[in-house]
Amino acid sequence: MMSAPRSLNVRSSARGTPRASRSTTREARHSRHALIYAASTSVTDTSVAAAPEAGLPIEKAGPNFTPVLDACAIQQILPHRYPFLLVDKVIEMERGSHAVAVKNVSMNEQFFTGHFPQRPIMPGVLQVEAMAQVGGLVLLDEAEDGDGTGTKQQFFFGGVDSCRFRKPVVPGDVLHMKVELIKLQKRFGIAKMKGTCYVGEDVTCEAELMLVLGKEES
Numbered sequence: 443m444m445s446a447p448r449s450l451n452v453r454s455s456a457r458g459t460p461r462a463s464r465s466t467t468r469e470a471r472h473s474r475h476a477l478i479y480a481a482s483t484s485v486t487d488t489s490v491a492a493a494p495e496a497g498l499p500i501e502k503a504g505p506n507f508t509p510v511l512d513a514c515a516i517q518q519i520l521p522h523r524y525p526f527l528l529v530d531k532v533i534e535m536e537r538g539s540h541a542v543a544v545k546n547v548s549m550n551e552q553f554f555t556g557h558f559p560q561r562p563i564m565p566g567v568l569q570v571e572a573m574a575q576v577g578g579l580v581l582l583d584e585a586e587d588g589d590g591t592g593t594k595q596q597f598f599f600g601g602v603d604s605c606r607f608r609k610p611v612v613p614g615d616v617l618h619m620k621v622e623l624i625k626l627q628k629r630f631g632i633a634k635m636k637g638t639c640y641v642g643e644d645v646t647c648e649a650e651l652m653l654v655l656g657k658e659e660s
Contacts, residue, residue: 573637
């Protein structure tokens, strides 16, 4: 007598669930995990071709924050100029308290010529300098002198403490800098500030800054 043909992929487990069903469940679970991972990755990940939740292609999905101070307004406050003006725009600011500013790091930056030709990296000391410039924007007021030509105050480095470089900054990165005023001694014109640089969610640099205020020489 011929035996009944053996059925494929229908063997049951001890719980009575067919193997084919268990396989389908595992595949669905893995698919969900893959979707969760993809949603959590950075928009710079080329495997994420679009922003499915918003229905936007990746070239339209990135934020472009409206400045509260643009490059022209910044130059009315800071004395720095090309190639040493390291703040492109300010996107959040409360004068005398804090500011959040942006530096777009381009391959055309002069320092990349020598730092380094084989692997361009923004010098960490320039991240500190950029944070100090943001600190100057927090402290200085372009309307202070009332003549429309910008502030007559200047500021200088008094010291840098607890400085740490966490991650390289390379061409194409957008550097966000948050600088907060911790303490101001008006009598001596000395300000203590806390600065942090970010690329995306990653901290690239952090430091405590001491700035000293002074008047422009006439």
